[in-house]
Amino acid sequence: MEYVGQVPAPPLDRFIDDIYCLTGVPRHRRLNVPPMPSAHLFLNLGEPARLWDSDPSVPSAVFSDGWFMGVWTRRFLVEYPARVRLVGVHFKPWGISPFVAMPPAELRNRWVPVDDVWRRSVDRIRNRIGDLASATATLRAVEDELRSRLAEAPSRGLELVQHTGGWLETSHGVVAVGALTEAAGVSGNHLAAQFKAHVGITPKRLARIYRFARLINSVDTLRPIDWSEYAHAAGYFDQAHFCREFKDFTGHTPTEYLALRRRFPADRDFPPDNGPMPAE
Incomplete structure (x- = not known):
């Protein structure tokens, strides 16, 4: 394709x-x-x-x-x-x-x-x-x-969400929500409400998705994998939490995912392969 x-x-x-x-x-x-x-x-x-x-x-x-x-x-x-x-x-x-x-x-x-x-x-x-x-x-x-x-004028709160969302994007989700609210000069409740209005989820949940995306896109299945190193590099500090989230997000344990990707390698030059995986 x-x-x-x-x-x-x-x-x-x-x-x-x-x-x-x-x-x-x-x-x-x-x-x-x-x-x-x-x-x-x-x-x-x-x-x-x-x-x-x-x-x-x-x-x-x-x-x-x-x-x-x-x-x-x-x-x-x-x-x-x-x-x-x-x-x-x-x-x-x-x-x-x-x-x-x-x-x-x-x-x-x-x-x-x-x-x-x-x-x-x-x-x-x-x-x-x-x-x-x-x-x-x-x-x-x-x-x-x-x-x-494209709307001619941004709706209320969108510029705030775009700015703080950009920070989540560049940090791959490894930034405390408290730091976002402090930098933006708003309360945590206000920021969460604006994210729900313009993204559909809270900044904390979006940070989790950015963090996971960084991890899953960085895995090199052609090399030996130390999942604890990958998890730490992506901002996970609790191994049990990492394993639960990995299973929730992919339907596989890290070991199962690795076996699947080694059977069906992703094409590095084909963006639709980054993240999605064959469903057996």
């Missing part, structure tokens, strides 16, 4: 990490996706994709057109069709807020059809980009669509 991505031009780059196209035959049809510090928009130009929540009480969903996803605090599974043609927008955790009228908390741990968020838009967008021959033209068209939907 081919990946073509680009970082959008300002001011979109303040809210979006990249826009990308996935085309071709996937190496693995079904992927187990741990929590990552991002929200997403997917526009499906191929056969339907199926999604499962790791919570067994939540029914699976099939999408033939497109869907939004907020920040996830637990893992989910995605099953690609036999041949993929998909456009994705990888928002920063707070980045989806200025593009949608729906509160990000309503997108947390959920997939929502595009038309439920952008009323009666998905067919028009898919028809426009579906007729484009090149990935470059497709990405440019999606970027134009996003620019047209």
Whole structure:
């Protein structure tokens, strides 16, 4: 499967990490996706994709057109069709807020059809980009669509969340929430309320996801692994807590994850392999 991505031009780059196209035959049809510090928009130009929540009480969903996803605090599974043609927008955790009228908390741990968020838009967008021959033209068209939907003025509290969220991003979550509130000059309750409004989760929970993302993306399965060293480098100081969180986020113990990754190595030059793992 081919990946073509680009970082959008300002001011979109303040809210979006990249826009990308996935085309071709996937190496693995079904992927187990741990929590990552991002929200997403997917526009499906191929056969339907199926999604499962790791919570067994939540029914699976099939999408033939497109869907939004907020920040996830637990893992989910995605099953690609036999041949993929998909456009994705990888928002920063707070980045989806200025593009949608729906509160990000309503997108947390959920997939929502595009038309439920952008009323009666998905067919028009898919028809426009579906007729484009090149990935470059497709990405440019999606970027134009996003620019047209960017709110002209940031909503209340977004700049605070963007600033403190940027600190979480650069520190990989290894920063005390107290330090964030002190630097921002606000109370912990106020900061948590603004994060819930613009990210859908608290800064403490987002810090946990950044910390885990740093760890899972730094593991070199080709070398001997000392999990305690990796955990400490990522900011975990309690080995038991690290093991519990690893199992919660991936569905595997560290040992099981390592065995899986050695059987199915991630492609370092293929961003969609960073974090998601084959689901057996």
